[in-house]
Each structure stands twice: as C-alpha cells, then as structure tokens.
Amino acid sequence: MPLLASPPPASVQPPTAPLPKPVSGLTTAEAQRRLRETGPNVLLTAARDTLLRLLLRQFASVTVLVLAVAAAVSVFTGDYLEGIAIGAVVLLNAAIGFALEWQARASMDALHALDVPQARALRDGQPRRIPAAELVPGDVLLLESGDLVPADADLLEAHQLQVNESALTGESLPVAKAPGVAPAEAPLAEQRQRVFKGTAVVDGNGRALVVATGMRTELGHVTKLVQSTRRPPTPLEVKLDVLGKQLIMLTGALTLGYVGLGWAQGQPLGQVLKTGVVLAVAAIPEGLAIVATLAMAFGTLRLARRHVLVKHLPAVETLGSTSVIVTDKTGTLTQNRIEVHSVWLPEGRADVPPPAGAPGTAACAATGVLAGPGFAHVQLLAALCNNATYHPTDPSRTTGDPLEIALWQLAGTPADGALAAAIRLAEQAFSADTRLMGTVHQLAPGRCLVAVKGATEAVLPHCRHQWTAAGPTPLSGEEKALWLVRAEELAANGLRTLAFASAEWPEHPGPDFVRDLAWVGLVAFLDPPRLEVAPALVACRTAGIRVIMATGDHPATARTVARQVGLLDNNDPGDVITGTELPDLLRHPNGAGRRRLHHAQVFARVSPAQKLDLITMFQQHHQVVGMTGDGVNDAPALRRADIGIAMGQRGTQVAAEAADLVLQDDGFGSIVVAIEQGRIILANIRTFLLYLMSCNLSEVLIVTSVAVLHPGVPLWPLQILFLNLLTDVFPALALALGAGPAGLMGHPPRPPKKPLLTGGDWRRTGLYALALTVGGVGAFGFARWEMGWSFDVCNNVLFYQMALVQLLHVFDFAADHRTFLRSEVTRNRYVWGALALCGSVLTATYLVPGLRALLNIGSLPPMAWALVAGFGLLSVLLVQVGRWVAAAGKHPLAEVA
Template sequence: MKNGIQTAHHSLRAHEVVLLLEADAFRGLKVDEIAGRRQAYGLNVLPRSARSGILRATGRQFNNPLVYVLIAAAIVTLVLGEFVDTSVILGVVIVNVVIGLIQEVRAEAALEALRSLVATRSVVLRGGQRMEVASEYLVPGDLVLLEAGDKVPADIRLVRASGLRVDESALTGESEAVSKDEVVLPLTTPVADRRNMLYGGTLVTTGNGSGIVVAIAGETELGAIQRLMGAVTPAPTPLTNKLASFSMRLTVAILALAALAFIIGVVRGQHPAGMFTAAVALAVGAIPEGLPAAVSVTLAIGVRRMARRRAVVRRLPVVETLGSTTVICSDKTGTFTENQMTVTALRTPSCHYEVTGTGYGPAGAIAAPSPVQPAVPAAAGDAALRWCLVAGAVCNDSAVFQEDGQWHVRGDPTEAAMIVVSGKGGVDIQRFISCNPRQGTLPFTHERQYMASFHKDAASETGSLLLVKGSLERVLELSSSHMGSDGSSMPLDGRTISQAAEELAGRGLRILATAMKRLPGAPEIDATTPLEGLVFTGFQAMYDPPRAAAAGAVRSCRDAGIAVKMITGDHLGTAIAIAEAVGLDSVTTPKRALAGTDLEGMGEEELAAAADKASVFARVSPELKLRLIDALQNKGHVVAMTGDGVNDAPALRQANVGIAMGRSGTEVAKEASDIVLTDDNFATIEAAVEEGRNVFDNLVKFITWTLPTNMGEGLVILVAIVLGSTLPILPTQILWINMTTAVALGLMLAFEPKEPGLMSRPPRDPGQSLLTWTLMLRILLVSVLLVGGTWWIFEFETTHGSTLVEARTSAVNLFVMVELFYLFSCRSLTRSVWKLPLFSNHWLVVGVVIQAAGQAALTYLPSMNDVFHTAPLSWEAWLRILGVALLASLVVALDKHFRGNII
C-alpha cells in the first residue's frame, strides 16, 4: 500500500487509531506537521489514469475488419480513377476513427468525474485552531469537523458523533441515511455496515461529528472503485462483433471471387492487364459501400426514437445491443422504485389508516380502509392520529420544498416522508411550531434509537411539550400508556401494537413510532437521562414505493425472454419486498434471493450458477457487482446494467449496456454509462429494448436487400469472364447502381416502424451470425434472379436489333427495377408485402420517386448518356424490364410464403 496505512480502522478503538496515526483527537495535528505528511502521502485527489498517446489511440481505431473493407474499397476505387468515390469512402473511415476516439475520451471522463467527486472544502482543527481548507490538502491524521450538509472529503474514523446520519447511497446503494457512532466493529464488517466510518464522496444529512482522516486519495473506498473502473475494458457490442465477423468473411469472399475471375480470364487467353481491370471491377461491384452509412443512419434513427422515449444514447452501437439483451440487472432505488420515501399506512392504538399518494408532493389523503371505522380524511377526528402526525413532522430536522415544479428534500428522506403525510392529514406544521416553539432536542443515535424534541406548550403557561419518534421497540419501552382517539390515556397494549407492526414490516415497510408527553415545567435536556412515562400515539409505515409502470415492464421483458435481476446495496428484506411488488421471478423460493455475504465465499463456477438462477442480490459491494456481471457474460449472456451511484460505475462499464439514471444518478455513473434515462424509470429500459430490437431488424432488412445487388454485380462480371463475353454492365454503371440505390432505396429501410410481436420473440442468440443460413439462401436466390434477368435482357436486346449501349442501359435499369421491387419485400422478413401499409414508411415512397427520377435522367439526359455510356430506351424495352422485375418479385414472395421467418 502506498501510504502504509492499514485499512481495518473500523475494528480499532478510536484512541488506537489516534495513536496509530500519531494524531490528536482534541486539538488536531500541529500545523508544522502538515507539510511533512503532505510530502509523504501526497494530495488528497484520486490519481489520474495512464493515458495513451494520440497516435496509439488513433491506431487502435483502425484495428477493425470493417475499416479494412472500407480502406480496400478506397484503394480499388482509386485504381479505377473514381476519385470522388474514394474521397467518400475515406471520409467514412475518418468518421469511424473520430467516433472511436470520442468513446475513449468519454471513458477517461468517467474517471475524471470520479476524481472531482471529493473536491470540496473541509473544516479541520489544526493546533487547536478551527480552519477551513480545500479537501485536496487534507492529510492522514487530520481532525475533520462535520455537520449536516457537508460532503465527506476522505475516509474518516469517527471519534465523536451526535445524531450523525450520512447518505451513503452513492457509495453503497443503501436507500436510507445511515446512523453513525464511534462503536468498535468486528474486523469482517462490510463497508455498508461500518457505522463508525465515514467515506469520501458521501453526504452528511443530519447531526454533527468529528473524526480522524485514515485514508486519502487512491487509498480510499472511492480509490478502490476507481481502480476497478480502470481495470474494466468495456465489452464489445454484439453488433461490433457481428460486423467484424461479417466484414472478414465478406472480404475473403470478395478477394477469392476477384482472384478466381482473374485466373479464369488469363487461362482463357485474356490479357492480364485487362483481366486485372475486370477483377477490380468485380471487387467494386461486390463491396457494399453503403453498409457503413446504413449502419450509422439506422443507429442514429434508433437514437432519436429512444430519446423520444426518455433514453439518451451516448454510444451508437449499444442501440442494437439493447435488442440483443438477455439479462437486465437493475438497481432497486430510483429504477424499480420512485426514490421517494412515502408513508403508506398509519396505526394508532385504536384505529388503522391507509394513505394515498406517493412521493414528496402533497397529493393524497388519509382514510380508514374499513366502513366500521370512521372515515377520517384529516387528523382532526382522531387525537391519537393527530399527535402521531405532529410528532413525526415536528420532531424532525428535514425539510420538503418545491423548486422548478419538482419537490425536493433537504435532509433525511424518512423524515421528509413524515412531513408530507402530516400535510395530507391536515396538520399545519408552521402554525404548530409558531405556537409551540422548539426549546431543545436529543438527536437520534444508534444507542438511543429515538429523537426527542422539547417545545413550549401553548396549552400551559409554564409547561413544556415533549415529542418523540424512533424505533417501535424503543418507543414502546419508554411509554407507559397509549392515547385513545378522544385524547384520553389508556393502558398500553404493546402486544397488539407490535403484532400490527410485524405484519407491515413483513411487507418490507419501515416502521417509526411516535409518542408525546406534557411536562409540568421547563424541560431538562440531558442526553444521558433516558425518557420515561411517554404516551404512545401510534406508528407510521413507509417505504420507497415501486414505480407504477415497473411491474408491467418486468412482465414485458419476461414475455420477451429477457431475465430481470435486482442487484442492490440495500437490505435483503427490503429488496425482496420490492422484487415481489414488481413481479420478479419466484424471489421467495430458496436460492432466488441472496445477500452479499452468501456470494463472497463462492468460487467462480458456483457464483456463475447463482448469478444465473437468483433474481435478487442484496447488500452487494462494487466488487461483487462486477463479478456478477462478469459471471453472467461468461455464461453467454448479453447484460444490461442500471445504476446511479459511484459504486455502480465499474459494473456499468463492464456490462454490455450500462444504463445510468439521469435524475438521481451521479456524474460518475452517467459518464461510465452508454445510455442515460431521463426519467429514472425501469419501464423506459423495456421501451429502449424494443427500439433496439427494431434497429437490428432494420439492419438485417438492409443487408438482406443490399447483398444480392453486390453479389449479383460480381457474378455478372464473373459469368462474362467465364463465357469470354462482353460485359453486360460497365464498372462506371456498377458504381452508379451502388451509390444511388444505397442512398435512395436501401437507407429508407432504416425508417421502417416496429413489426407486430417484436417483444414476444425470445432474444437472439448472442453467438448467432449476422447472416444465417436461411438469410443467405434468400440472398442467393435474389442474386441468381438478378444475374439471370440481366443476362436474358442483355442477350435479348443485342439479338433483336438494339445497340450494345442500349442493351447495357436495359441491363442497368433491370438491375435497379428488381432492387426496387425487392425493396418492398424487404420491408418485412416475415409478412407478405400486400399486408404492409404502403405509407407507414413515407420515406420509402420518397426514395422510390427519387430513384425513378434518377433512372430517367440516366437513360434520357444526353449529359448522363455521355458519362455513363447509356442511351434512351423504347417503351417496349421498359415493359420487358418491368415484367422481369415483377416475375422476380413473385418468386421472392413464394419463397417468403413457404420458408416463412428468416430472422
């Protein structure tokens, strides 16, 4: 370890930590010690990751078979003297390189966001003097003073704490603020349960305390997460893998075909130079120059559609990856749930109430669920209910406020929920406080298990009012009676109250009890004196409610064959309750819900089996999240991972698709992700998966449409060489076909709407090739139709009085017309063209009109005739062209009817 400081400080007594670090728990380090320690330990900033040079990073972008094909196409077109075409292809190469470099910069930005997370200013004691310093200048042994609202600047062992609660959700995934104290803990205590430690990047919500800095910079828990992130290499997307494999196979096939044509021509006695030119022409025809543009356009359209559905895509290829997803690993808080603690039930000693409305907004009411009991929309009808609401809202240090149309919380979310429900019950908190001003408090501590606030009693000139909220067991222990609905004191029925609480706790709700007591004189506020003789007023049951759309989205994912798993840092009981609410598979059966402690001792094979079988993983550390994702990927799954905290960042980078929360997510999580959800809603993930599947469908449609053209052009030239015949189509005419049809026709398939039943299909096999055998048979069929039709019309025209130029013009137009008719068939790979609404994709109609105009110009404009060696055609020739195109279309329709789905 760099600084030589051992990390098990939670297992040492506070004075042992002070001695170990040669610190002072009362006056802090001496000022003259600081420089030496800073020199020894460095600044409190996370280290920068090693960056490769721009040349090496650029070189990595060329290491891709698709780029090899593009460069080969550029060389071929350069040899043919088609300089414009060469420039276009090289432009595509440059764009690909730039995009790759941008992704590397974004990966480094994730680490930079992590480095800035602890950048703040801190209050310290040095030489007995209180001073404020930048967090980067803290050193091990510094005595840091913290209070509500402060960001923790380093890893700190507490020496004193008073009502201290810390929001550690960004680091551990714990949904509630954690109480902190100075107690010594066992060595094996996990990070999420170390209540005597504060960790850099977390936030103090209530109380105050002081502690000794025990780790800075890279030695902190944030530093450990940074090392995890730096070690993770983002998995290549299935589309990248498929295109790489496809491009390699295509390259080999094109080179083999060109070499075969060259050899056959030379063997037949043709001049080698002429045969080389013909072989190059064959290669030009066979290379699908429009494929990179089609991929980019299709993905870009998917990005736009996802943005409309509240999913912002940061890396284009992951649009398609979502469509390949077989497992979604989701965080709980804010994704499955609203991330807003909400009181859903209230119990007084004599009555129980249900609460409507969710979140921190005021909408909702309190009402008795049974007609036997009084329907009480406000607290005025039940004194116990009113005092339960008052105690929860007034014995409280948090606040709820509205800003820019949104409700926000300052302080503890649990306390905020109690403020909100008091408003639903008609309690005017501000009026109560103005009439009964606070005189003092006893803050919540782990040992005390309650918070107490003392107020001047408006009902008595000299008396005081004591309000208490805390754990049910502790408040019942301090109570000697309970309040009836009429305000009278009655014998305490602790057993009945506890049974009601156990039933709600079993549903995953958190229980907080309330009590009150009128004091005869001025309060004696003594933190060491326990309270007694309280009047129990009831308890409030709350939780972070599941999102309304989450259950439906989980069901849709299951119907689509996608497994959904919850991976959270929260407690197992809470996780199971939410998992059941949203419909995760059989979470209550054995081995379906596991805690981090269950996973830590597992070997790789055992962990992989558990990852595949279980649906819920709770109290999971960043390292375990990473292992779980890796285990699922090793079993062949394509994994999408959601998260919002710093602790999620390594797993977000490791996953095939990292999905961050846009509202509640940290900048670290967003920078490490591929997609950001602007509404933090699991249902948006399901919508994004649907869009991803549509993107892949449209890519397959384009490939199914374009490859027969390229294969057909190559075969036409090969047949001419084998037969020793005149070329039916010239190289310049091949370039015209490739360039115009790819843009005007093929790209329009990227705008095709989603097909019915898209989310009822199982996920594609991640190992399945982009070109299946059934798809290749379709491509081969259309290629044969193109070659046969081209040669027939070329021979027919030349033997029936047409000139060579006219025959070639007919062949070119036949090629385009067959492609145009075939385009309509490719709008769906399963359904008949007659079952597809013509104007559901109006861009396709626009493209057909543009292509038709282009063919008319090619055929009848003198200038085009000169450049492309074409000539005007008679109407009889057009009838023959359209007849062959229609016949080819009918053959494809029959093939689709008998062979069905080829996806």
C-alpha cells in the same frame, strides 16, 4: 477462468507514525511530509487514446484493406478516377467510424466532480479551511451538515451525524454515524463508524480521523474499477464483423477464381485485373456502414422523443438483444426518497396513502385506523417533534433530515389547530446513546405536551401507559413485548420504524421530561417504488427478458421492494443472495448453488465489484446483459454490461458518463420502449442486409457471367460504386427506417450467438440474386447478340437495367407477399421517397452531360429502354414467383426478415 473481480484493497490504515491527539490535529510540517509520501488527495485520470490512434483504428479492417487494394490496382492500371472514387468510399467509412467512437468516449470528469475542493481540518491545533487535495492520513476533519466528505475517515466524535451514502452503497435512507468498531468484513453500508469520500452530511456534526485519501478511498476503488473495465463489443458489431469476414472470403474466392480463369484463357493482364477490381467492389456493400449508422441514428431520434438519450449508437440494437437486465434498486425501481409507508397503532395497522402531490399519486380519503383519533395524535407528534423546515408549496425551501420531512408530509395540518398554537419550551436532541428525541410544547395555558420519537427499544422503557382518545391506559410488560415483536416484524419487511410516545402535564415537567410516557404507536418508512415499474416488468417477462435486482441495501428492504414492484410474487419466499454468500457461490458453484444463482431474482448487500461479477457470470453463459443504475457504485457495472442504462434525473453524473443510454425521465418503463425500438432496428437491419446482399451478389454473378461469356469488363468500377451508393443505399435506408414487423415484444430475444444472416437467409439471398442475375445477363446478351449493339451500348443497357431492378427489388421484402398494396413496405413513405430520389438521379445521369461523361454513358436507342424495363420486371417477377412457391410449400425461405 475465475468469475470474481479483484477484491477491494484492505482499508488503508493510518500511518505508523504516532497520530496527534484529536484535539490538535497535524502540524503543518507533518502534514507536508505525509503529503510527499502519500500524494495528493485526488482521483487519477485514465490515459486516453490520442486522436491519431483513434483515427488510424478506423483503417484496421479487412473490408477497408480490400477496398484499398482495389483502389491501388485501379491506379496501377491507369484508372485514376476509379481509384480516387474507391479511396473516397474508404475515407467516408473511416469518418463514420471515427465519429461513432468519438461520440462513445466516456470521460472520468464526473468522478472528479465529486472531489471536494475545500475541507475543514485541524492544523496546528486550529480549525482551518484547506484544499481538499492536501488532506493526508492522520488529519482531523471537521464535518457539518451540508458538507461533502473529502476523504475516508473514522469518526472520533459525532452529534446526530447522518450521512447520505445512497450514491455509493445504494441505501436510500440517511445513515446514522457514530464512533466505534465495525467487523473486519462488514459491507460499506454497515460501517457506521466511518464516513466515505464523496458522500454528503445531511444532519449533525462531528470529527473524524482521515484514514485514506485519493485513489485509496472507496470512491478511488470505484474509479479504478471504471477505468479498468472495458465495454465489450456490441452483438451487432460482432455480427457485422463476422459478416464482413464472410464477404471477404466470398470476394477473395470469386476474384481469384476469375483472375485465374482469365489468365488461363490468355486474356490481357490489365483487363483481368480491372475485372477483379470490379468484382471486389461489387461484392462489398460499401453503403452498409452508412445505412446501419443512419438506421441506428434514426432510432435514437425516436427514443429521444420518449426521453431516452442514446450515447453509443450500437447500444440501441444491443438493448433489443438483451436477455438479462440487472437493475439497481434505489432510484431505479424506487423513487430515492422517503415516505411514510404504514402506521401501527393500538387501533390496528394501516398503510398510509402517498402524500397528495407526490409523483404519480392522488389524495386518498382516510378510513378506518387513519380516520381515528390515534392517527391524528401521531400527526400532531410528527409535526411537533421535528426540526425540519417544510414548505409544501416550495420544495426548494424544504430542508432537514429526510425522515423528518416525511413526517411533515404525514402530519399535514392537524385538524384541532394545536400545531399553530404550540410553543416549544425544551428539546432533548437525538443521540447515539439515548436513540430518541423529545420536545416539550405549551399548547395552552395549563397544558403542556411532551412529544417523543425514537427507536422502539429506546422509547418503550419510558412508557407506563398507552395513549387513547379517552385518556391513558396502563401498558403491561406483555404488551411492551408485543410492540417489540411488531417493530421486528416491520423491520423484517424492510421498513425503518420510529416509535412515538407522549405525555401531558399541567406545567413544564422539568429537564428530565422523558418519563411517564404514554405509548402511541409505530410509524414505518420506505423508499416508495416507481409506479411504472410493475407493468414494465410484466412486459419484460412477456418479451423473454429476465430482470434481477442487485442492490447494496438490506436484504429485507430489497425483498419488500421486489414484492411491491412484482419482481417477486407475494407467495414467493424470495430467496435473496447476499454479498457475503456470493463469492463462495461464484468460486465453488455446486448443483444447488448454481440453481440459486440462476434462479434468484434479488441480490442484496452487494458491492460494486460483485455487480461486475454477476454481469460477468451471465455474459459467460452467453447472455446479453443490460445494467440499470444511478449511483457511483453502479458505474463499473454500467460500463462492463453489454448495455448500460443510467437514470438521468436522480442519477449521478458518474453513472450517466459510464452508461450507453440515459433515461431522462428516470422511467423504468422507458427501458421497454427502448427494447422494442432495439428489436425493430435489428429486424430492419436484417431486412436491409438481405436486400444489400442479394443486390451485391447479383452484381458479382452478372459481372462474372458476362465476363466469361464475352471478353471484356461489362461494368466499370465507378458504375458499380454508383449503384452501390445510390440504388442500394437509399432503398436499403428506407427499409431500415420502417416500422418493423408487428409482435416483436411477444417473442424472446434473438440468441446472441445466432448470426445476423442464417443459413436460410443465405439461401434466400442466393435465390434472389439468381433471379436478378437472369434479368441482367439476359438484358446484356439480348442487346449484344440479338440486337448487335456495340459493347458500350450494352454496358449502358446493363447499367440501367441493374439500377431499375435494384429499385424494384425493395418491394420483395414485405413480410406478407399476399398483401402487396397493404404491406409495411408499400406503406413506408421513406420507400417512395427513396425511389423518387434515385429515379431523379438516374434520369440526371442520362440528361446531364457531366454525369454522362463521368459514368461513360452514351446515347441509347428507344429499344434499349424497352430492354431495361422488360428484363427489370422479369427479375422481380421471378422473385415473386419464387416467394409464392416457397410459401405454398411452407418452406423456410418463405420467411422474411
């Protein structure tokens, strides 16, 4: 089976008909003709299941089928009340399933929100605002700062055009765009000549020729991936399905065996069928779906208090089973904003502390290079050669290029007051040709300052000197070469750099003022890592979870961030697999390639389809995969993963809709909290499953044993349903809401192939059930053959004895049987609440006439209550003795879920 998803379609070329000259655009008639050929520029919606189909799916279960047959048999034999009661349980389970699926349905509305309602294009030679849905290949777009790009288009001209593509490519920094030709196989992040639908223009302006619209755009391709990607069933759903099938086989074998035995003994057919119905009802834990749902819902409430929104209830348990987390970089491991990382001046290199007030940081005192005059001069130039509008106390009023905003944060308030007195006299705007920007400022009468910033290789040729506090000093060719090497070193570490230079003149130097400059130094930028990520990664490693970065950003940037957050050790050379290498490694995995795939921590320049390939690869190796992300490009992988985790603050709505969990605080550390909660829920589910299975199996054994020893039906179906939905459900729910065993995060995740109940669990269940059966059969037999009471009285004694023993059985599930009074069960307030509630309802069944009639309860002599209590305590005592014996022999049965 191939691991690779279908490759994205080749870029759609302009129509074969001659295109108009860029200055004129399409005519209205030609645009309408092309619109009929290509269709509207909109994203299509995937068909959804109807409500009726969603509802009918809830009845496509073998368990539901068995209960439905039991209800039909009850009606056939004249027990209409039992039939109605069983049918009500079927409808209740179906309603729960319907509610879960309805909650889990994710829409594509967020993708459509990225569709731009209006666009500016040339039509009939004139700029016009038209509905974006009417754009066609061949239209000429007019782009300005603040626009959302309405279609994929190749640039015809660009003036300082920068586009934020982080949601589509994962690259956090705005991308400078210019006309040109990119290599045929260039990743999206390297196609600088093209703008993409749904991305945002943050600076400059330009014109572009539309080459793809609607579902043919890159955003349309992501939409197709999301629509075609199916969320796999969660491990809990798979395991519960396997458990359900095991119960059906057990129920079928016991029921058919008893019916055959009764038929062979000549018992009446009606009585045999009634007993078969009772066995079927007793064997199936009708409250399982209710308890599991409420347990997971309670876990979601706990997580909500920790800013984790759960959209799909079983996702909580899935996260607890996660063995691999594939995480995006931008906005997940980093803050998705630009800060100055370091400076490299003639005095030396220094890391710049985050600006005061930045999230999770504090102001740091300047020392060394940062306290010198060279750094103060860089701060002045950063503020002067800058067109951003900066309001440190009101971020909503801060606008402009993110790099220039970061420079304002670096600048602060220059100490010498020169900034306040500076008057801008001239500007040379940044262009793709010059790759630099320059400004001229009058600082005082007779003193003009030229401030220049740009690419290192563009600024250095204009420098003849090097700036010092005492004045300029000569800059040799060897020193220029050294600065180029330094800039390359910063770039190799994943940092984006700007070079700064300046010159002072007694008067305005004229229009050609970018000359005779003094080199000042380099400023390096980086999307800063989130502070909580490093300790969260340590917790993941302790819990046996492998974390992998998959980003569309540059390999050097990915490697640097991975080292900063602790994903890679500083001594680790950091093998980064790129998107160009990945297809061959997946198609032809030899020994070395397989080792690279399974040991690499960082994947860079990967496309949305390649993220799907990675997740599929790990899933095929039986890993439970979690995927975190925040961009449009992450949506298909979020849906395909076993558990999708989206960032809620900085993330796109598309990612949130595709995910199962949304981190409302964007904190990677919240994932660790969710993992721990998932493991607690899984441990609690196993505990209450053991409780339910032992109770239900004891019911089956009691009914079978008594029916064989004494002709007749020892319990009515309605009484069994009452036990299963009251004395089973509430204690089981109390166990499900407990704090769980300690130390769960110090162990590796539970293997996905390991069943919920292992062989040891089934043996323990069998022993518990036998202990409970001894008490039930003993109570019925003593009442019938020693006391000589009527069958109806014996039925009532057995009913209350089973109710009592099931309530007391909850204390058998403490992890440490030696600390009964201090165990997690006795300290669980929900357990005591469940016992009080069930005790009150059981008392009402005897005192309230209507309930007595419903359950066929008659008056009982005082001795009957003594039998109920005595044989109830006998069963619990037998269980405790068995636990002590197993623990003394260090037998696996001593383990408790």
